[in-house]
Amino acid sequence: MADAYVALADGRVFEARARAPGRTRGELVFTTAYTGYEESLTDPSYEEQVLTFSYPLIGNYGVRDERFESDRVHPNAAVARELTDDVAEWLEAEGVPAVDHLDTRDLVTSVREEGAMACGIAAGPDATPEAAKEELAECVGMSDHLDIGKQVSTDEPYTVQGGGDYDVALVDCGMKGSIATSLAERGADVHVLPYDVDADTVADLEPDVLFISNGPGDPANFESATGLVEEFAGEVPLAGICLGQQIVARAFGGDTEKMAFGHRGVNQPVRDLETGQVVMTTQNHGYSVADPGDLEVTQVNVNDDTAEGLKSDEFSVVTRQYHPEANPGPHDSLGFFDEVLDLAGNGSRTPVTAD
Numbered sequence: 001m002a003d004a005y006v007a008l009a010d011g012r013v014f015e016a017r018a019r020a021p022g023r024t025r026g027e028l029v030f031t032t033a034y035t036g037y038e039e040s041l042t043d044p045s046y047e048e049q050v051l052t053f054s055y056p057l058i059g060n061y062g063v064r065d066e067r068f069e070s071d072r073v074h075p076n077a078a079v080a081r082e083l084t085d086d087v088a089e090w091l092e093a094e095g096v097p098a099v100d101h102l103d104t105r106d107l108v109t110s111v112r113e114e115g116a117m118a119c120g121i122a123a124g125p126d127a128t129p130e131a132a133k134e135e136l137a138e139c140v141g142m143s144d145h146l147d148i149g150k151q152v153s154t155d156e157p158y159t160v161q162g163g164g165d166y167d168v169a170l171v172d173c174g175m176k177g178s179i180a181t182s183l184a185e186r187g188a189d190v191h192v193l194p195y196d197v198d199a200d201t202v203a204d205l206e207p208d209v210l211f212i213s214n215g216p217g218d219p220a221n222f223e224s225a226t227g228l229v230e231e232f233a234g235e236v237p238l239a240g241i242c243l244g245q246q247i248v249a250r251a252f253g254g255d256t257e258k259m260a261f262g263h264r265g266v267n268q269p270v271r272d273l274e275t276g277q278v279v280m281t282t283q284n285h286g287y288s289v290a291d292p293g294d295l296e297v298t299q300v301n302v303n304d305d306t307a308e309g310l311k312s313d314e315f316s317v318v319t320r321q322y323h324p325e326a327n328p329g330p331h332d333s334l335g336f337f338d339e340v341l342d343l344a345g346n347g348s349r350t351p352v353t354a355d
């Protein structure tokens, strides 16, 4: 008998099995990743979303905190065809509702055809379809989470030491930990700063690079970080990943738009326009750069031609829409971090090769 319900904005209510109890709501999205569930569930970019795994069995190699990308679970709920006990117990301990034993093929097909949509979830002994619908009715659109950066950013600055060859000012809009460690492994001291850090604080660090992290929600709502990029453009080399690319593009006169259902998975093909080479990438985003402004598009998604990489030689800018740092991989694009530090060192450094 069902003890969990998922109510969708298209009017349907799915019956499911409660794996971690609770009531919640969020934007229903799906990832096609078959590994990396610990990394996905701790990726701050999933804040205020309900994450559905299209792969049918999630959790088959356990849960280890060394693989976490942040210190907590970020999606409001997790949905899969089958969650292992390890994952279910972890989510219950974190207070994050989780459900399985529903037809995730149907759920994912609906999102793919109708786009990411609001949903409400009720799970546990007292759950009812009405409770799930009540949650759905309270769901706020992603672009209406106006200060979502505050929910995920560090409150206080801190530094990840990497040997001091470079100083990177990294604006934490919901940073995945692997971004800081990928830079530190290449010799940089990484100064992680709150999402609304002011320009004077950044200037005092005399950074070699200003780096804008990934993060949740609509890039249009990150006005402070956008202003920072405008302020330092031409003064300090600039880099960004995912939300960071979107923010940098907006600061250079470009624009972003909401995608139908986004890119979330670990096998998104990206073509480099200069070399013609295609790499497989890890992705998690629901907005894209519709207009790169004064920047040049260097890489595109093979499936839909959306901008995956931007640059400006004049202003020393390099960005990626995908996640070069992503664990467990693929790691084909880790060289991005060498490119970033090359901007800092004027090409004088020896790149660290990926793997």
Ligand SMILES: NC(=O)CC[C@H](N)C(=O)O
Pocket (backbone or CB within 6 Å): 045, 213, 214, 215, 216, 217, 218, 219, 241, 242, 243, 244, 284, 285, 286, 287, 288
């Ligand atoms: N991973 C990210 O940085 C996501 C960026 C943005 N929130 C989007 O959905 O497009």
